[in-house]
Amino acid sequence: MAVREPSRYLAKALPRALVPSSRLPWPSPRRNASDQGAAGSSPDPFDELESSSSLMSATVPEEVVKSYDPIARARSRKTELPPSRYQFRSPKYYRGPLHPHRPPPPSDPASRQFVPGPFTLPRVQQTYDSTIAQDILTLCYVHRPPGFEPPPRPERLRKWDDSSPYHKNRPLRGPRGGDVLRLLRKPITFRNIPKVERITIHSYVKQAATEGSHWLHVAGMAVQAISNVRVETFKSKSSVAPWGIAPGRDTVAVKAELKGENMQHFLGKLVEVVMPKIKEWKGIKGSSGDSSGNITFGLTPEAVAMFPEIEVNYDMYPPEMIPGCHITLHTTATTDKDARLLLSAFGIPFYGKFVN
Numbered sequence: 001m002a003v004r005e006p007s008r009y010l011a012k013a014l015p016r017a018l019v020p021s022s023r024l025p026w027p028s029p030r031r032n033a034s035d036q037g038a039a040g041s042s043p044d045p046f047d048e049l050e051s052s053s054s055l056m057s058a059t060v061p062e063e064v065v066k067s068y069d070p071i072a073r074a075r076s077r078k079t080e081l082p083p084s085r086y087q088f089r090s091p092k093y094y095r096g097p098l099h100p101h102r103p104p105p106p107s108d109p110a111s112r113q114f115v116p117g118p119f120t121l122p123r124v125q126q127t128y129d130s131t132i133a134q135d136i137l138t139l140c141y142v143h144r145p146p147g148f149e150p151p152p153r154p155e156r157l158r159k160w161d162d163s164s165p166y167h168k169n170r171p172l173r174g175p176r177g178g179d180v181l182r183l184l185r186k187p188i189t190f191r192n193i194p195k196v197e198r199i200t201i202h203s204y205v206k207q208a209a210t211e212g213s214h215w216l217h218v219a220g221m222a223v224q225a226i227s228n229v230r231v232e233t234f235k236s237k238s239s240v241a242p243w244g245i246a247p248g249r250d251t252v253a254v255k256a257e258l259k260g261e262n263m264q265h266f267l268g269k270l271v272e273v274v275m276p277k278i279k280e281w282k283g284i285k286g287s288s289g290d291s292s293g294n295i296t297f298g299l300t301p302e303a304v305a306m307f308p309e310i311e312v313n314y315d316m317y318p319p320e321m322i323p324g325c326h327i328t329l330h331t332t333a334t335t336d337k338d339a340r341l342l343l344s345a346f347g348i349p350f351y352g353k354f355v356n
Contacts (some may be wrong), residue, residue, distance in 0.1 A: 027097070029149040122264035124271075124346070132345040133193050138190040139341065156181060182291055183334040193314035194293070194342045199258040199266060201227055203325040206243045209250035219323040220254045225309040227266055269307060270327070271347045274299075277306045285347030289336030291356075296328040297345060 029058055090103045090110055106113040119130075157172035175181060186192060208216040220231045231254040236245045245252060258266055275281070284297040301322045304310065310317060333339040337356045344350065 020323070021041050037228055038329060106343045118142060118261075119141070122261055122262040122268065124268045127346075128195065132342070133195075136193055136338075136341060137188065137190060140338070142187055142218060142253055183293075185335050185338070188338070194331050194338045196263065196267065196342070196346075197259075197330045197332050199263045200259070200328040200330065201256045201325050202328070203323045204252065204253045204256075206240070206245065206252060208252045209243060209245045212252070215321055215323075216251060216254065218317060218321040220306060222310060222317060223256050223325065225256050225313075226269075226307040227258055228262045231256045239262055267329075267346065273308060274306045275348070278303050282351040284343075284351070286340070286354035287351040289339060289355065291336060292329055293331045293333035293339040295331070295336070295339050296326060298324060298326045300324050 044062075088110060089228055091101045091114060092103070092112065094103055095101075109116075110113060114262045158166035158175070159172060160170055161281050162168070188194070189315075201220050201223055205215050205219045208219075216233065220233070224231050233251050234253040234255060235248055236250055236252050237247055239245060240249050284295065288297055301324045304325060305314065305317075305322050310322070329339075329343060331339045331342055333342060335356055337354070340354065342352055
């Protein structure tokens with residue numbers, strides 16, 4: 001058996017790092033984890049980091065900090081800076097889809113018509129959004145199967161029969177049965193569901209012409225209290241001899257127009273508080289519409305006194321001076337039938353013969 005050389009035996013037994021190598025000690029770009037742990041084998045790894053960074057600001061001297069006063073600098077400025085340098089103002093007019101500068105939609109905060117909110121929704125609006133709108137869309141749905149062709153509509157304005165030479169180039173004749181063209185009812189889709197647009201409260205006080213303006217003041221206070229809207233006064237346009245009213249001479253009426261949250265709150269009080277209190281009240285007549293989706297009805301002075309704003313301060317109003325009023329509910333519906341369907345969903349009853 002051949003005896004192995006001692007150097008070869010020791011080379012296999014000792015670690016590779018301690019074995020002398022015949023190669024030159026070139027620096028290796030690779031760093032091993034075992035080399036970092038050895039004491040004195042490699043420098044501190046944090047020595048490779050930069051001592052300063054661009055994100056770190058230098059220390060500002062105390063004199064510079066004390067001398068910085070933006071308020072005094074702004075006050076010392078003789079002329080104001082142009083506002084266009086700091087804020088964007090959208091174009092005021094829409095000049096067409098091909099114009100390079102167009103105003104943003106009203107929903108954009110940069111728009112001139114932008115109104116923030118709503119931050120809270122009234123109960124009536126929440127009921128309409130969650131229940132009434134879907135119910136009306138279901139009740140008024142008209143199914144159009146594929147391939148359906150609607151029948152041709154007759155002409156609303158009739159032509160002349162050319163039996164006379166004077167018929168040539170004459171304007172079209174009106175419809176049969178009357179001279180009033182009613183609005184065309186478009187199919188109700190999710191884009192045109194009827195809703196209450198605004199409410200008008202009108203009170204005519206005839207005593208203001210003969211007994212003094214205090215009747216008009218009380219009527220204005222009452223209407224303003226129940227509507228939360230400042231009222232407008234109007235003079236008479238016609239003469240009423242038994243009441244001593246001459247046209248354009250006496251201020252005899254007040255009016256309040258409600259929109260937005262004021263309209264929603266008033267409609268909620270009217271349906272939930274006032275109408276249930278009226279004794280032996282049948283509801284609104286079915287013929288109270290104007291054939292365009294607007295419903296008008298009246299309240300007696302006793303019914304006006306049932307509003308919570310007047311009940312809580314009833315002693316402030318002379319009982320005989322509390323006025324009656326006419327209330328007009330303006331809706332986006334084009335027919336009285338759709339308007340009654342909308343108001344019935346809110347809880348307003350109707351009775352009698354319905355006139356569409």
